[in-house]
Amino acid sequence: EIVLTQSPDFQSVTPKEKVIITCRASQSIGSSLHWYQQKPDQSPKLLIKYGSQSISGVPSRFSGSGSGTDFTLTIKSLEAEDAATYYCHQSGSLPHTFGQGTKLEIK
Amino acid sequence: EVQLVQSGAEVKKPGESLKISCKAFGYSFTSYWIGWVRQMPGKGLEWMGIIYPGDSDTRYSPSFQGQVTISADKSISTAYLQWSSLKASDTAMYYCVRHAISSLTSPAGYWGQGTLVTVSS
Numbered sequence: 001e002i003v004l005t006q007s008p009d010f011q012s013v014t015p016k017e018k019v020i021i022t023c024r025a026s027q028s029i030g031s032s033l034h035w036y037q038q039k040p041d042q043s044p045k046l047l048i049k050y051g052s053q054s055i056s057g058v059p060s061r062f063s064g065s066g067s068g069t070d071f072t073l074t075i076k077s078l079e080a081e082d083a084a085t086y087y088c089h090q091s092g093s094l095p096h097t098f099g100q101g102t103k104l105e106i107k
Numbered sequence: 108e109v110q111l112v113q114s115g116a117e118v119k120k121p122g123e124s125l126k127i128s129c130k131a132f133g134y135s136f137t138s139y140w141i142g143w144v145r146q147m148p149g150k151g152l153e154w155m156g157i158i159y160p161g162d163s164d165t166r167y168s169p170s171f172q173g174q175v176t177i178s179a180d181k182s183i184s185t186a187y188l189q190w191s192s193l194k195a196s197d198t199a200m201y202y203c204v205r206h207a208i209s210s211l212t213s214p215a216g217y218w219g220q221g222t223l224v225t226v227s228s
Contacts, residue, residue, distance in 0.1 A: 036152075043220060044202070045218070046207070046214055046215065046216055049213075049214045050214075085151075087151065087152055089152075089214065091206075091211065092212060094166055094211075095154055095156075095168035098152040101152070
């Protein structure tokens with residue numbers, strides 16, 4: 001089973017700050033890595049697919065990069081509405097797995 | 108428009124059985140993988156397993172193999188997650204998810220609203 005390790009677990013950030021969340025896979029998954037945003041009491045929402053591909057309707061301040069074992073999610077100018085927990089998910093190998101999540105708090 | 112509508116919250120006792128559902132709208136049900144994801148209170152997302160309704164090909168995470176059963180009824184475009192004997196540790200929110208495209212390597216593009224299962228004596 002592929003283990004995904006996210007960093008950091010928690011971050012307190014101010015609006016307009018740039019945020020970088022990393023996700024490291026225990027073995028190579030090519031580009032089969034996706035990012036989700038989950039706000040309190042809501043279902044997760046797909047933000048980025050296949051490492052770096054954007055999703056229609058997602059603000060352009062969200063971007064992704066990486067392949068193989070190391071991936072990043074970047075929020076280039078944080079807004080208050082981005083307070084949420086972010087998860088990476090690998091679909092390259094069964095069983096699919098999720099990272100443990102990164103909680104972003106807005107100061 | 109793709110929609111996944113899950114059944115309502117459940118409160119059960121340990122040892123009871125349960126089957127929760129996920130009804131799909133707005134696409135060809137037999138052409139896309141549907142999976143289930145668990146989220147225990149205050150915790151992260153856990154991938155449980157997935158089914159391809161077209162031929163009922165089902166794959167489980169080792170963590171959930173033997174603990175739950177995933178099934179689908181093509182005639183009513185509905186996927187199911189069931190337990191034969193619930194434990195208190197099954198208390199969680201359960202989400203059904205549909206993959207974005209027909210490939211198993213695609214992301215979970217669509218999510219249901221979640222079904223809260225509470226198991227308590």
